[in-house]
Amino acid sequence: xxxxxxxxxxxxxxxxxxxxxxxxxxxxxxxxxxxxxxxxxxxxxxxxxxxxxxxxxxxxxxxxxxxxxxxxxxxxxxxxxxxxxxxxxxxxxxxxxxxxxxxxxxxxxxxxxxxxxxxxxxxxxxxxxxxxxxxxxxxxxxxxxxxxxxxxxxxxxxxxxxxxxxxxxxxxxxxxxxxxxxxxxxxxxxxxxxxxxxxxxxxxxxxxxxxxxxxxxxxxxxxxxxxxxxxxxxxxxxxxxxxxxxxxxxxxxxxxxxxxxxxxxxxxxxxxxxxxxxxxxxxxxxxxxxxxxxxxxxxxx
Amino acid sequence: xxxxxxxxxxxxxxxxxxxxxxxxxxxxxxxxxxxxxxxxxxxxxxxxxxxxxxxxxxxxxxxxxxxxxxxxxxxxxxxxxxxxxxxxxxxxxxxxxxxxxxxxxxxxxxxxxxxxxxxxxxxxxxxxxxxxxxxxxxxxxxxxxxxxxxxxxxxxxxxxxxxxxxxxxxxxxxxxxxxxxxxxxxxxxxxxxxxxxxxxxxxxxxxxxxxxxxxxxxxxxxxxxxxxxxxxxxxxxxxxxxxxxxxxxxxxxxxxxxxxxxxxxxxxxxxxxxxxxxxxxxxxxxxxxxxxxxxxxxxxxxxxxxxxxxxxxxxxxxxxxxxxxxxxxxxxxxxxxxxxxxxxxxxxxxxxxxxxxxxxxxxxxxxxxxxxxxxxxxxxxxxxxxxxxxxxxxxxxxxxxxxxxxxxxxxxxxxxxxxxxxx
Numbered sequence: 001x002x003x004x005x006x007x008x009x010x011x012x013x014x015x016x017x018x019x020x021x022x023x024x025x026x027x028x029x030x031x032x033x034x035x036x037x038x039x040x041x042x043x044x045x046x047x048x049x050x051x052x053x054x055x056x057x058x059x060x061x062x063x064x065x066x067x068x069x070x071x072x073x074x075x076x077x078x079x080x081x082x083x084x085x086x087x088x089x090x091x092x093x094x095x096x097x098x099x100x101x102x103x104x105x106x107x108x109x110x111x112x113x114x115x116x117x118x119x120x121x122x123x124x125x126x127x128x129x130x131x132x133x134x135x136x137x138x139x140x141x142x143x144x145x146x147x148x149x150x151x152x153x154x155x156x157x158x159x160x161x162x163x164x165x166x167x168x169x170x171x172x173x174x175x176x177x178x179x180x181x182x183x184x185x186x187x188x189x190x191x192x193x194x195x196x197x198x199x200x201x202x203x204x205x206x207x208x209x210x211x212x213x214x215x216x217x218x219x220x221x222x223x224x225x226x227x228x229x230x231x232x233x234x235x236x237x238x239x240x241x242x243x244x245x246x247x248x249x250x251x252x253x254x255x256x257x258x259x260x261x262x263x264x265x266x267x268x269x270x271x272x273x274x275x276x277x278x279x280x281x282x283x284x285x286x287x288x289x290x291x292x293x294x295x296x297x298x299x300x301x
Numbered sequence: 302x303x304x305x306x307x308x309x310x311x312x313x314x315x316x317x318x319x320x321x322x323x324x325x326x327x328x329x330x331x332x333x334x335x336x337x338x339x340x341x342x343x344x345x346x347x348x349x350x351x352x353x354x355x356x357x358x359x360x361x362x363x364x365x366x367x368x369x370x371x372x373x374x375x376x377x378x379x380x381x382x383x384x385x386x387x388x389x390x391x392x393x394x395x396x397x398x399x400x401x402x403x404x405x406x407x408x409x410x411x412x413x414x415x416x417x418x419x420x421x422x423x424x425x426x427x428x429x430x431x432x433x434x435x436x437x438x439x440x441x442x443x444x445x446x447x448x449x450x451x452x453x454x455x456x457x458x459x460x461x462x463x464x465x466x467x468x469x470x471x472x473x474x475x476x477x478x479x480x481x482x483x484x485x486x487x488x489x490x491x492x493x494x495x496x497x498x499x500x501x502x503x504x505x506x507x508x509x510x511x512x513x514x515x516x517x518x519x520x521x522x523x524x525x526x527x528x529x530x531x532x533x534x535x536x537x538x539x540x541x542x543x544x545x546x547x548x549x550x551x552x553x554x555x556x557x558x559x560x561x562x563x564x565x566x567x568x569x570x571x572x573x574x575x576x577x578x579x580x581x582x583x584x585x586x587x588x589x590x591x592x593x594x595x596x597x598x599x600x601x602x603x604x605x606x607x608x609x610x611x612x613x614x615x616x617x618x619x620x621x622x623x624x625x626x627x628x629x630x631x632x633x634x635x636x637x638x639x640x641x642x643x644x645x646x647x648x649x650x651x652x653x654x655x656x657x658x659x660x661x662x663x664x665x666x667x668x669x670x671x672x673x674x675x676x677x678x679x680x681x682x683x684x685x686x687x688x689x690x691x692x693x694x695x696x697x698x699x700x701x702x703x704x705x706x707x708x709x710x711x712x713x714x715x716x717x718x719x720x721x722x723x724x
Contacts, residue, residue: 041723045379045402059722131546132555151700237550240369241689246696247703262373264686265398266723267380 031278034271042268044261056272066273068248069256072153076232076252077225080161080168084221085214087169092176093202106177109170120163121234128159128235150237156250163231168224172217179213180206215292222288223281229254253277332360333612335619338386339363340371341549342573343440343602344636348628352619359615367549368392378607379405385607387616388623391437392602393428397682399605400431407606409435412617420626424677425641429603437603438624441632442641443568444668444675445502445597448575450490451588451660453563457487463590463662470593473503473533480542483563491544491562496534496695498548502566503530505678506597511688511716512681519720521687522713531691531712535705538698545699554578566592568599569639569668576658589662598675601641639668646672683720690715 038056041049060066095105112120127134128149136146149155183206191201207214232252236242243259244251251259253273261270339345349361364386366374372395378385379402391399399406414435418426425439447470451461459482460466470476476499480492493499504510504527511521521527537543544562546553556562557578565571567589575587604620606613622628629640633651640646646669654665681687694712697703703711 045376045405126551129552131544131552131561148700151702237547237552238369239367239550240373243689243693246693246700262376264719265376269722 034274034278037268037271038275040268042266042271044265044267052268056269057276059269060272060276065248065251066253066256066276069244069251069253072157072244072248072250073226073228073252075153076157076160076164076228076250077222079157080164080225080228081218081221083161083165084169084172085218087165088172088217089176089214091169091173092180095173095177096180106174109173111170112166113168113171115167117167117230118234120167121231124159124163124166124231125235125237150235150245150250153249156232156235156245160228160232160235160250163235164225164228168221172221175213175217176210179210183209211292215288218292219285219288222284226277226281226284227254228252229258233258332358333615334360334362335388335612335616336362336364336386337388337619337623338371338375339365339390339602340368340392341365342570342577342636342638343390344573344632344638345623347635348623348631352622356618359619361619375607378609382609385609387606387610387612388620389605389607390440390602391605392600393677393680394600394685394688396428396436396603397680397684399436401682403431403434403436405608406434406436407608407610407613407617409438409606409617409620412614412621414438414617414621417621420624420642420644422641422643422672422675425601428601428677437605438620439641440602440604440624440629441570441638442601442672442675443505443570443599444639444671445505445592445599446567446569446589446667447564447592448567448571448587448589448659449564450560450562450586452586453487453490453560454483457483457563459483459486461588463588466588467590473499473529473593476593477533477536477542480537481540484540484542487563490560492542492564493537494544494546494553494556494562494565495548496538496543496699497692498566499537500530500534500691500695501599502592502597503533503594505599506594507678508676509679511684512679514679517681519681519683519687519716521691521716527691528709531695531709532705534695535698535708538695539705543699547696549574558583560586566599569637569664570600572637572656572659572664579658584658585660587658588660589656589664589667591667596671596674598677633665633669637664637668639672643673646670686719687716690719 039051039053041052041055043049091109095102095109098105126132128136130136130146130148130150133149135149139146147155149159187205187209188201191205196204229252232244232250233240233242233255235250236244241263243263244255254277257270257273257277260266260273337345337349343365345363349363352361353359371390372392375385375389375391410433417438420426421439422442425442429435429437429439449466454461454466459469459479469479483492507524507526508514509520510524510527511519513520538545544556546556546561557575558580565575567575572589576583579586604624606616606620610616626640626642626645629638629642629645630648630651632638633640633645634654637656640651645651651669652665654663654669655661656664690712694703694708697708697711698705
């Protein structure tokens with residue numbers, strides 16, 4: 001008996017070993033190395049200049065630009081995530097109802113996600129161009145004045161959020177669709193027999209049952225949103241040297257990290273920003289797990 | 302049967318792998334491959350063919366990107382110790398910081414670069430040094446002139462002859478007054494591309510800007526030249542004389558192509574950029590004249606050899622050849638890339654050169670003839686940290702989100718703040 005168990009255990013270890021190995025090399029090691037860098041004065045090219053304790057962290061906590069970037073990130077994240085969740089649930093319902101060509105529609109929904117973020121960002125930055133952008137041209141057709149999208153926080157948030165929504169809605173819709181298809185038909189039909197409207201069925205039967213998937217999607221989009229970089233960086237007309245507009249009005253945390261690490265060559269401070277961001281993501285993960293721990297008992301009517 | 306199929310599959314995989322590896326390793330066809338990384342318009346492509354003809358054992362590969370990506374790529378490559386091209390152009394703005402990490406570059410003196418010294422104007426040669434180390438060989442320099450659209454000037458009722466135009470703006474105040482005259486008659490186009498180019502030109506007309514030449518202390522807030530440059534440029538912005546397009550960006554290219562602005566300060570290397578953005582259809586639209594308040598220098602680059610490359614000697618030979626007088630002359634005649642070597646800019650063929658794209662402007666006389674007066678501006682060690690703050694401030698004025706004084710105060714505050722921390 002014992003022999004069988006240990007052999008089974010060996011097999012399990014063998015099976016997860018590749019993942020653990022890859023995770024150790026590309027996940028754990030960079031994490032620890034970044035933590036090490038964040039307590040040292042580290043010049044990007046020149047390397048290590050010695051231990052500085054928590055000086056980088058002290059500087060970060062008193063750094064208004066960091067909080068400003070964090071505020072921008074959260075605003076973009078809230079707009080993008082809210083729109084994304086609603087749209088992807090709606091899309092999933094539509095796909096769930098589709099009787100013909102569902103596979104085709106699913107592929108179409110996934111298309112924006114396959115396009116590299118850089119390409120998406122470059123195209124959207126042109127769409128939102130001040131002088132020759134399509135969005136302003138459309139606004140002009142309906143009689144609204146041109147908007148200098150990059151010049152104001154609110155307009156830049158919208159532009160960046162639009163890119164994020166464009167890229168991730170289809171992907172999230174597929175996740176929700178997969179969950180919806182596991183909802184037992186009998187429950188839906190029973191509710192319909194009881195005279196529940198479509199909306200009522202969705203709200204009281206489908207949604208509670210796909211709750212774990214919605215929770216996961218939310219977690220992924222928040223974690224992704226906290227790390228958003230390519231879209232806002234390339235939304236800045238100045239490109240790589242941009243700092244999120246002329247007044248950092250749409251600089252996100254990772255853009256700030258990039259500015260510090262690759263613009264000012266202060267890799268130690270960039271590592272500090274990076275670790276703080278990691279802690280934020282982890283904290284959100286914990287909160288999320290707590291809130292969505294399990295469906296409330298007695299869910300449904 | 303099953304066994305054999307597996308063996309066959311593995312053999313096939315190995316074959317594919319071998320072909321891929323062979324393909325990757327063999328691109329040079331047995332020749333030594335030297336990658337030359339530049340940004341913007343260096344005009345090197347025709348020279349590469351020539352060099353390969355002279356050196357059949359060398360295969361030259363050009364890698365061109367935009368200014369920011371190019372320098373960021375170099376920095377990343379230096380940080381991780383691999384990935385840099387064999388020969389890399391470095392613009393003078395980045396030189397002070399590259400000097401700090403000079404051991405990441407080959408000291409070109411080890412291959413005899415010291416003997417080349419008399420080739421360059423003395424200041425250009427000295428810029429390429431880091432102590433006794435020869436960090437880079439000078440390529441071009443950025444003598445200043447003003448480019449203007451003849452067609453837009455004519456439409457606005459302004460003179461189009463380049464000497465007459467020069468008389469409109471002996472000073473920057475004259476330039477601003479011309480901008481107002483232009484705006485009255487020609488509301489369709491703006492007078493200048495952005496506040497930033499005017500600002501940079503005025504700043505670069507001085508010998509020192511943000512940092513004192515004597516002790517490298519920050520003088521950005523007290524140097525009258527900086528404040529004056531800021532006020533002239535911001536004044537143009539508040540009166541809506543600028544098109545508000547950032548240099549070298551996509552909107553800037555489009556604006557040139559569409560004739561959205563009438564003037565731009567033209568360091569010599571700008572001509573090639575305008576030609577490229579304007580396209581063949583723009584021939585004859587632009588002309589070149591002198592800039593208010595005399596010359597100045599904006600930019601200029603150096604060819605360096607990162608120490609991580611596999612073929613430093615061959616790379617040095619390429620850099621030496623590309624910066625040699627014959628090639629500098631060819632580059633000027635072809636692309637108006639202004640040489641930094643007296644023997645070249647005193648050459649009659651260079652002095653007499655005209656450019657048909659710019660309405661046959663005597664670019665040789667305009668740029669090369671004033672080259673002896675070109676002086677470098679002192680670049681402080683932290684120049685790259687401070688400089689962008691003032692550019693962004695002008696951007697805020699241009700966007701209309703801040704007043705001139707508030708933008709200036711914020712720029713100075715941000716500059717001081719960034720200097721508080723080690724860079």
